[in-house]
Amino acid sequence: MSDPLAPGPGAGHLVAEPAVIEARGLVKRFGDLTAVDGVDFAVAPGEAFGFLGPNGAGKSSTMRMIGAVSPVTAGHLRVLGRDPATEGDVIRARLGVVPQEDTLDTELTVEENLLIYGRYFDLPRAVIRERTDELLAFVQLTDRRRSRVEPLSGGMKRRLTIARSLINQPELLLLDEPTTGLDPQARHLVWDRLYRLKQRGVTLVVTTHYMDEAEQLCDRLVVMDQARIVAEGSPRELIAAHVSREVLELRFSPDEQQEAVARLDGLAKRVEPLPDRVLVYTDDADRAAAEVTERGLLPTSVVVRRATLEDVFLRLTGRSLVE
Amino acid sequence: MVAPALRVMEVHARGYRRTWRSNVVTTFLNPVLFLLAMGMGLGTLVDRGGGPAALAGGDYLAFLAPGLLAATAMQTAAGDASFPVMAGMKWMKTYHAALATPVSARDLAHGLLAWTTVRLLMTTAVFTIVMAIFGALSLPRGLLAILPATLTGMAFAAPIAAYASGLENDYGLSSMFRFVIVPLFLFSGTFFPIGQLPDWIEPLAYLTPSWHGVELTRATALGTAPAWPAAVHVAYLVLWLAVGTVAVGRGFSRRLVR
Numbered sequence: 001m002s003d004p005l006a007p008g009p010g011a012g013h014l015v016a017e018p019a020v021i022e023a024r025g026l027v028k029r030f031g032d033l034t035a036v037d038g039v040d041f042a043v044a045p046g047e048a049f050g051f052l053g054p055n056g057a058g059k060s061s062t063m064r065m066i067g068a069v070s071p072v073t074a075g076h077l078r079v080l081g082r083d084p085a086t087e088g089d090v091i092r093a094r095l096g097v098v099p100q101e102d103t104l105d106t107e108l109t110v111e112e113n114l115l116i117y118g119r120y121f122d123l124p125r126a127v128i129r130e131r132t133d134e135l136l137a138f139v140q141l142t143d144r145r146r147s148r149v150e151p152l153s154g155g156m157k158r159r160l161t162i163a164r165s166l167i168n169q170p171e172l173l174l175l176d177e178p179t180t181g182l183d184p185q186a187r188h189l190v191w192d193r194l195y196r197l198k199q200r201g202v203t204l205v206v207t208t209h210y211m212d213e214a215e216q217l218c219d220r221l222v223v224m225d226q227a228r229i230v231a232e233g234s235p236r237e238l239i240a241a242h243v244s245r246e247v248l249e250l251r252f253s254p255d256e257q258q259e260a261v262a263r264l265d266g267l268a269k270r271v272e273p274l275p276d277r278v279l280v281y282t283d284d285a286d287r288a289a290a291e292v293t294e295r296g297l298l299p300t301s302v303v304v305r306r307a308t309l310e311d312v313f314l315r316l317t318g319r320s321l322v323e
Numbered sequence: 324m325v326a327p328a329l330r331v332m333e334v335h336a337r338g339y340r341r342t343w344r345s346n347v348v349t350t351f352l353n354p355v356l357f358l359l360a361m362g363m364g365l366g367t368l369v370d371r372g373g374g375p376a377a378l379a380g381g382d383y384l385a386f387l388a389p390g391l392l393a394a395t396a397m398q399t400a401a402g403d404a405s406f407p408v409m410a411g412m413k414w415m416k417t418y419h420a421a422l423a424t425p426v427s428a429r430d431l432a433h434g435l436l437a438w439t440t441v442r443l444l445m446t447t448a449v450f451t452i453v454m455a456i457f458g459a460l461s462l463p464r465g466l467l468a469i470l471p472a473t474l475t476g477m478a479f480a481a482p483i484a485a486y487a488s489g490l491e492n493d494y495g496l497s498s499m500f501r502f503v504i505v506p507l508f509l510f511s512g513t514f515f516p517i518g519q520l521p522d523w524i525e526p527l528a529y530l531t532p533s534w535h536g537v538e539l540t541r542a543t544a545l546g547t548a549p550a551w552p553a554a555v556h557v558a559y560l561v562l563w564l565a566v567g568t569v570a571v572g573r574g575f576s577r578r579l580v581r
Contacts, residue, residue: 030581069422070581089327089425103420107342116334120424122325168424 020045020172020203021066025075028061035061037227038075048194048204050221052214052309054321057224059207060100063176066205068092080172093121096170096202100177102157106150110141110160113149114167121168128167135163139193155186162193172203179213191216209321211309223309225317235309243311244269246285249303250278250292260297267291272314279314281307327426331434332441334421335407339442346402350446354395355453361514362387362459381545388459389468389544390513392447393475393536399446400476401483401504403439405496408487412578422579432484432575436568439480443473460544468544471557475536478560481567488574507533512541532563 021043028036036058043049051059064070066079068088077084079091104113111132118128136142139159149157158178165173178194179187194217198204208214214221215235223231223238231238239245248268252260261273268282282288285304292299313321325333366383411418411431418431426434447469454460460468487496510520511533517525528534539556542549549556 067423089427092423093425095423097423099416099419099423101416103416105338105417106415108338112337112341116337117420117424119330119333119337120327120421120426122327122330122425164420165423 019043019078020047020080021049021205022078023062023066023075024077026062026065026072026077027074028058028065028070029073034227036065039222039224039227039229041222041229041232043203043205046198046201046203048198048206048217048219050214050218051205051207051224052209052211052218052221052313052321053207053224054209054319058227059224060176062224063174063205063207067095067097067174093168094171096165096168096173098158098161098165098173098175098178100180102161104149104157104160104164107148109146109148110136110152111145113160114164117164118167123168131167131169135166138166138196139163140189153186155182155189158182158186158190159193162190166197170202172205173197175204175206177207177209179208179210187213211313211321214309221309223313223316225313230316231312238309238312239307242315243307244281245283245307246281247305247307247311248280248282248285248288248292249301249305250280250297250299251276251301252278252297252299260299263295263297264292267295279311281311327430328433328437331421331426331430332437335435335438336441339438350395350399351450351453354391354450355457357391358384358388358454358457358459362391362457384457384459385545386541387514388454389465389472389541390511390537392450392454392460392468392472392544393540394508394511394513394533395450396443396447396472396476397479397533397536398504398508400439400443400480401500403442404435404480404484405487405499406493407435408484409490409493409496412488413492418575418579428575428579429572431579432488432571433568435484436477436481436571439484440473440477443476443480444469447472447476464546465544468540471536471539471543471560474557474560474564475532475540478532478536478563478567481564481571483567485567485570485574488571488578507531512537532560535559 019042021041023042024040025038026036026040027034027038039062051062053059061070065072065077065084068079068084068091072085080094082091084091105116108116114132114135115125115128118131136145139162141156141159141163144152144156149160152160162178175194179190182190191213194204204217206213206217218235220234221232221238222229231242233241257273257278261271261278264271264278264280268280268288270281272279272281280288289302289304292302310321362384366387369383421431422428448466451460451465451469455462455465483499486499490496510517511528511531517528517534520528535556538549538551539553539560542553
C-alpha cells in the first residue's frame with residue numbers, strides 16, 4: 001500500500017462520473033418543519049465544497065441525506081452515482097463521515113475505536129491494524145494509541161474522529177462542523193490535515209458557520225439560510241458578487257452614530273449601520289477613511305480590512321453568521 | 324464477507340472484553356449469594372418442614388437452583404438489552420457512528436440480540452458450573468438447562484431492547500427494573516411454586532415469560548415433567564422473542580433513521 005490515505009480503488013470510477021454529489025430540488029421535512037427546502041448543488045471529484053450558514057439553516061440535514069442515513073423527503077439526490085434510497089449501504093461503504101458531535105466509544109481505547117469501526121466496514125483485522133498505524137501518525141495520536149478515549153482533549157477526540165472516518169479509505173469525506181468548539185491551535189491542525197487529504201484527491205464536503213473555515217477549506221461553497229441556498233460560488237466570487245473588495249469599519253459613540261451615518265451618504269457603494277458599528281463597503285478603504293476625516297467626522301475607531309464571507313452573509317440575510 | 328448484524332455482534336463482544344470485570348459482581352456474585360442465603364440457609368428450614376412434599380420430593384436447593392438460573396438469565400438480559408441501547412443512542416451515540424457505515428439500524432438491533440444470546444449462553448454456563456460446585460445442580464443434566472434459561476433471557480431481551488429504543492432517558496429503565504424485573508424475579512416460581520400465591524394472582528403468572536422459563540428450565544435440570552407440556556412453554560417464550568425481534572428492528576429504525 002503506497003499511500004494509505006488516498007481514496008481506495010473505487011476512486012478510479014470518478015473520472016467517468018460527472019459529479020460526486022448531485023442534488024436537484026432536494027427537500028427534507030420533519031413533520032411540519034421544513035429543514036431543507038428545495039436545494040440544488042453539485043460537487044465535482046476532488047473538490048472541497050462547503051455549506052456555510054448559521055445553526056438551523058439546514059446544513060446538517062443536507063449532510064445526513066448525502067451520508068445516506070436520513071431519507072430524502074423529495075427531490076433528486078445521487079451520491080457517487082447512486083441513489084441513497086436504494087443503495088445506502090453501498091454509498092456508505094465509500095464515504096467517510098465526521099459528525100458534528102463526537103460519537104466515539106469513550107470506554108474503549110483509541111486503537112479499539114478504529115478497530116471496531118473498521119470491522120463495521122468488514123475490513124480484515126490485519127488491514128485495520130496497518131491503517132491504524134498510518135492514520136494515528138497522520139492525526140498525531142500515535143503516542144495515545146492505547147489510551148482510553150474518555151480523558152482525551154476535545155481536539156484529540158476530533159482528530160481521532162477524523163482518523164476513524166478514513167479507515168475505509170473514502171473517496172468522499174463529509175465533515176459536519178469539523179472544528180466547532182476547538183481552540184485555535186487545534187483548529188489549524190485539523191485544517192492542515194484536511195488540506196492534505198484534499199491534495200491526495202479526497203473530495204471534501206464541509207459544513208460550517210465559521211467564515212474563516214469556509215475560506216480556508218473550500219474551493220466552492222453555497223450559503224444556506226432558512227433551509228434554502230441563497231448564494232453559490234468560490235469565496236472570492238461570492239465576495240466580488242455581493243460585497244466590495246474592502247470594508248471600512250467605523251465605530252462612533254452610540255448617541256452620535258445616527259447623525260454620522262447620515263453624513264456618510266455617497267461615500268461608498270453601500271453603508272451598513274450595525275448596532276455597534278458602521279460598515280462601509282468600498283474598493284478602496286484607505287481612500288474612504290481619508291474622506292471620513294475630510295467630512296469632519298471623528299469615529300472612535302477606524303478599521304480597514306478585506307471583505308469576508310461574513311459580509312456576504314450579512315448582505316444576503318441582514319444577519320450575522322454566528323449569533 | 325460477514326453479515327452486518329454479525330459484525331455488530333463482534334463489536335459488542337470486543338467491548339465486553341474490556342468491560343466485563345465491572346459487571347462480574349452483578350452477574351455472578353448476586354445469584355451465588357441468593358443461592359447461599361436461600362438455598363442453604365432458608366432451604367434447611369424448608370426441608371425440615373413440609374417442603375419436600377410440596378416440592379415434588381426434591382430438596383429446596385435442587386428446586387431453587389434451576390429457577391435461579393432462569394431468573395438470572397432474565398435479569399442479565401434485561402440489563403444487557405437496555406443500558407447499552409441508551410448508550411448507543413444517547414450517551415455515547417455510538418449507534419449513530421455505526422450508521423455512517425454499511426451497517427443499518429436493523430443490523431444494530433439484531434446484532435445486539437445476537438450478542439445478548441452469546442452472553443447469556445456464557446453467563447448461564449458459568450453459573451451452572453458454579454451451582455454444580457455447590458452441589459445445587461447435577462451435571463451433565465444441569466448443562467442442558469442452559470438452553471431454556473438462555474431462551475428465557477431472550478424472551479425478555481428482545482422486547483426490552485425495543486422498549487429502550489423508544490426512551491428519552493433512563494428513568495424508564497429504572498422503573499422497569501423496579502416494577503417489572505424485580506417482581507418477576509421473586510414471583511415467577513423461582514423461590515416457591517406459584518401454587519403458593521393467592522388464587523387470583525396465579526393466572527397472572529401464566530402470562531409472564533419468566534414463569535414459563537423457570538418451569539422449563541427446572542424441568543430440564545431435574546429431568547421432571549414441566550407444569551404444562553414443554554412445547555407450550557417453548558412456544559410461549561419463542562412468541563415473546565419473535566414479537567420482540569420484529570419490534571426492536573422497527574424501534575431502532577424509527578429512532579435512528581430520521
